[in-house]
Amino acid sequence: RRDAERARRRTIDRERASAMTKDGAYDHVVRGRLALKATTTTAKKAKKTKKDKREKGDRERSASGKATAKEETRTKAELAYEAHYKRAREAQMIKEMASKSHKDKVREFNEKLSKLSEHHDIPKVGPG
Numbered sequence: 001r002r003d004a005e006r007a008r009r010r011t012i013d014r015e016r017a018s019a020m021t022k023d024g025a026y027d028h029v030v031r032g033r034l035a036l037k038a039t040t041t042t043a044k045k046a047k048k049t050k051k052d053k054r055e056k057g058d059r060e061r062s063a064s065g066k067a068t069a070k071e072e073t074r075t076k077a078e079l080a081y082e083a084h085y086k087r088a089r090e091a092q093m094i095k096e097m098a099s100k101s102h103k104d105k106v107r108e109f110n111e112k113l114s115k116l117s118e119h120h121d122i123p124k125v126g127p128g
Contacts, residue, residue: 100108
């Protein structure tokens with residue numbers, strides 16, 4: 001009697017398994033590629049043409065026109081301060097560059113390298 005019951009259960013299980021695939025137990029499964037973003041497209045990028053480059057240049061030129069409009073909103077005092085600060089900074093940079101000789105610059109660079117850890121050393125390659 002137990003063997004008959006087991007056999008009956010096996011046949012019922014087989015029927016259920018075949019029915020699940022026939023009835024579409026996996027119909028809710030989305031097939032195809034995994035979509036990481038909702039609006040993913042596989043369209044190729046269009047090649048840039050000379051016309052596109054010209055249009056980009058035109059847009060940049062018009063954007064630079066907007067920058068001049070921004071400068072016009074500044075006061076005379078702000079413009080004068082910026083010009084003075086720029087000249088002073090340039091003079092300081094030139095003075096620093098002219099004050100050091102090449103030998104001094106190399107010496108400072110070597111001191112800086114000697115202070116770094118050995119981790120930054122160039123490893124030896126090859127035998128020896």
